[in-house]
Amino acid sequence: MQIIVNEPHIVHETIDGETILMDLRSGNYFSIEKSGAVIWEVLVQTGSTEELLKKAGELSHPDQSDRVLSDIRNFVKKLLAEGLIREANNIGASDITEELLNSLKLTISSFETPEVNKYSDMQEMLLLDPIHDVDEKGWPEPKKDKE
Amino acid sequence: MSSLLASKSPFPNTAQQLLLQAALFGGETSISSWEEWKSIVDFEEEVDHGSYRLLPLIYEKLQSLGYQDELTGRLKGIYKRAWMENQRILHYASEILKLASSSEIPSIVMKGIPLGLLVYKNPATRPMSDADILVPLKNAREAVALLKKVSYNPVNEGILEHDLVYGRGMGFTDDSGRELDLHWRAMPDSIKNSKESDFWDQAVQINFMGASAFRFSFTDELLLTIVHGLRKNPEPPIRWVADAFLLIKKYGVDIDWERLLEYALRYKVLIQLKEGLNYLVNEFRIDVPEGVQDKLYRCNPGYAERVVYRHAQRIGDNRKKVSLPERVYTFYARFLRHSADTNFMRLHLEFACYSIERLMNKTLNKYE
Numbered sequence: 001m002q003i004i005v006n007e008p009h010i011v012h013e014t015i016d017g018e019t020i021l022m023d024l025r026s027g028n029y030f031s032i033e034k035s036g037a038v039i040w041e042v043l044v045q046t047g048s049t050e051e052l053l054k055k056a057g058e059l060s061h062p063d064q065s066d067r068v069l070s071d072i073r074n075f076v077k078k079l080l081a082e083g084l085i086r087e088a089n090n091i092g093a094s095d096i097t098e099e100l101l102n103s104l105k106l107t108i109s110s111f112e113t114p115e116v117n118k119y120s121d122m123q124e125m126l127l128l129d130p131i132h133d134v135d136e137k138g139w140p141e142p143k144k145d146k147e
Numbered sequence: 148m149s150s151l152l153a154s155k156s157p158f159p160n161t162a163q164q165l166l167l168q169a170a171l172f173g174g175e176t177s178i179s180s181w182e183e184w185k186s187i188v189d190f191e192e193e194v195d196h197g198s199y200r201l202l203p204l205i206y207e208k209l210q211s212l213g214y215q216d217e218l219t220g221r222l223k224g225i226y227k228r229a230w231m232e233n234q235r236i237l238h239y240a241s242e243i244l245k246l247a248s249s250s251e252i253p254s255i256v257m258k259g260i261p262l263g264l265l266v267y268k269n270p271a272t273r274p275m276s277d278a279d280i281l282v283p284l285k286n287a288r289e290a291v292a293l294l295k296k297v298s299y300n301p302v303n304e305g306i307l308e309h310d311l312v313y314g315r316g317m318g319f320t321d322d323s324g325r326e327l328d329l330h331w332r333a334m335p336d337s338i339k340n341s342k343e344s345d346f347w348d349q350a351v352q353i354n355f356m357g358a359s360a361f362r363f364s365f366t367d368e369l370l371l372t373i374v375h376g377l378r379k380n381p382e383p384p385i386r387w388v389a390d391a392f393l394l395i396k397k398y399g400v401d402i403d404w405e406r407l408l409e410y411a412l413r414y415k416v417l418i419q420l421k422e423g424l425n426y427l428v429n430e431f432r433i434d435v436p437e438g439v440q441d442k443l444y445r446c447n448p449g450y451a452e453r454v455v456y457r458h459a460q461r462i463g464d465n466r467k468k469v470s471l472p473e474r475v476y477t478f479y480a481r482f483l484r485h486s487a488d489t490n491f492m493r494l495h496l497e498f499a500c501y502s503i504e505r506l507m508n509k510t511l512n513k514y515e
Contacts, residue, residue: 008357011234013271016210020227024238028232126232130225131194138224 001049003076004088012084014041020086029140030084030120034116038107038112039072040079041100047091049076068111083115092124125136149333157377157460158426160482162188163198167385171392171431180512190218197324197383203229204272204389213438230271233263239325241356246297247282252290254360255281256501257330257348257371261362264355266393273386277318278361283347287311293312294319309508313338313485333371335362335454336414339487344411363396367407373423374416377511379463388431391423395433404439406447406513415487418456450491451483478502 003120005012011089012021015035019037022093042052053069087117096104119140130139159167162184169181188194194202206222209215240260247254259275267273282290288311289420291301301307301317310317316330332338333346350361363371369391376387395402411420421443427433448456458480462473469477482501488494 013230015226016223020230022234025232027235031227033357089152113293125228130228131199132191134221134224136220137229138220138222139225 001045001133002047002088002091003049003080003085004047004091005044006083006086006088010084012040014146023083024132026120027047027122028082029117030082030119031140032114033117034114035107036090036116038073038100038103039075040097042104043076043079043085045094045100046096047088047094049073051096052076055104056108060111064111070107071111071113075116078116082118084116089097157379157384157387157463159383159388162193162256163195163383163385164430165393166198166201166205167388167431170201170208172388173208174212176400177212178214181209181214185216186489190221193384197385200229200386201389202276203274204224204434206324207269207272210422215378226271229274232261233259233273233275234271236260236275236278236325237356240280240327241354243278243294243297243299243327244360246293247280247290250293252286253276253347254284255333255347256353256360256362257281257333257368258375259355260355261368262372262390262394264353264392265362266397273356277328279328279330279344281330281333283290284331285343287329290329290331291317294327294340295427296330298322299325300403326510332418333367334374334414336374336484337487338485340415342506349406364403364414365394365401365476366403367410370393370420371401374414374419377419377423378459379461379465379466387423388427391427392431394432395427395435399434404436408439408442411443412446415449415452415455417448418452419459421446449489451486451489451494455480455484470476 009025010021010023014018014020014037017034017037020030021030021032023030030117039052039056042050042055046052047140053072056068057065063135080087125140128134128140128142132144135141135143163339165180165184165187167185170387172180179349188198199414202222203226204217206226209219209222237260240256244256246255257279257484260278261269261271263273263275291307291311295301302320306314307317311331315335316328319327319329324364332341336343346367347361349364349367351361351364353360361370372387372394374392376384376391378384396429407420411417421440423434424433424440424443428435458476462469462477463481480496481496482498488497
């Protein structure tokens with residue numbers, strides 16, 4: 001399946017191993033961390049789930065391969081369900097860069113199930129003071145006693 | 148509060164200057180300035196709003212240097228929040244610009260939007276609280292009507308008519324808390340000296356989120372950044388330093404210094420330009436072409452210009468508590484600010500007429 005980011009409604013940026021996304025229509029904010037952020041980058045760069053699954057299959061330990069591929073498929077389903085990506089035709093897939101391939105290798109070797117964290121209460125997010133009300137991970141994660 | 152945090156508005160205090168150095172200088176200087184700032188500022192208690200708005204840029208800088216400390220998580224959170232808020236502002240600004248365009252109202256995006264997109268090259272690092280859009284004076288009423296049609300209401304309807312004649316613009320908000328400043332004058336100074344084509348003649352197209360509008364030339368943006376920044380404000384106005392520094396560093400070759408001086412002279416903002424450039428040259432080692440500062444020193448600001456500058460330093464904008472004498476002073480300074488007359492007697496005769504007119508309008512409005 002060929003996929004593209006659901007632009008222009010979806011904006012995204014990857015910083016320090018975390019991809020942050022915003023749906024401009026709904027105001028929903030999303031965060032994808034660790035293995036999810038690398039998989040997101042591969043998807044955006046190649047535009048192909050087959051390419052991603054092929055690479056992930058090649059890089060996985062045979063004992064882990066089924067779990068890794070199943071988790072990635074579920075992750076892609078979540079991205080589609082949230083409208084963060086959409087199917088597309090003839091987008092001219094690009095090859096994965098060496099730098100990203102190395103990140104994917106590292107990710108697969110210590111694979112964690114990728115998650116899409118969704119924050120849908122914009123008002124609550126804006127009320128959360130990023131200096132005083134957050135845990136050590138920072139906004140938008142509230143201090144435990146604030147939850 | 149320590150003396151290092153005492154406000155010498157509108158110029159940065161010692162702590163704010165350290166934060167600016169950390170954000171702007173790079174390398175070891177960034178790290179040592181950041182560590183020194185942390186040693187004198189209590190992160191939990193003493194981060195003023197102006198400094199807070201520099202933190203996303205600090206985060207980006209420290210990240211690029213591979214530096215991490217106990218505040219990295221919270222800095223990253225501040226960065227992410229600024230990114231989210233700015234995306235939201237860019238989005239609703241783009242919707243308004245598309246509407247303006249479909250109504251054939253030309254628009255210039257000012258301040259945060261062009262600076263974030265072109266100068267900082269990363270909107271997250273230049274936090275905004277609203278969008279600033281300039282329309283030609285002749286289209287101002289049409290633009291106000293357009294905003295009202297899409298449920299943006301003026302924050303002070305009572306003075307809208309007055310501001311459409313004498314003012315620079317007005318803030319608008321909608322029910323969901325979106326804020327937009329509609330401007331119909333790029334500068335509120337010396338409006339009788341301004342020409343319709345000023346600022347628009349060198350405006351450059353800018354496209355974002357499917358909208359097409361204009362932005363100021365980098366020369367005009369620099370002038371407005373300095374003039375607007377050098378006004379005392381409850382929010383410490385230190386961001387102008389970062390805006391002007393990055394603008395000159397990245398687009399210095401595009402700055403038309405002659406035009407900058409010509410506009411400063413015509414709009415009677417020579418003192419602001421002189422003080423602002425002086426500060427950038429002395430404290431932030433900005434290169435200004437030889438002769439520009441000399442020319443500024445040779446210019447002799449008039450009476451009105453001096454009063455307006457002093458008022459901007461002492462009272463400035465958006466102060467919540469203002470005494471009666473300060474209100475009178477502000478009324479007088481604002482009149483001088485938009486007047487272009489240099490003759491002392493004529494200026495004060497004009498002021499007397501303006502005061503009577505304002506008083507009568509106020510009285511009439513009261514009984515209407």
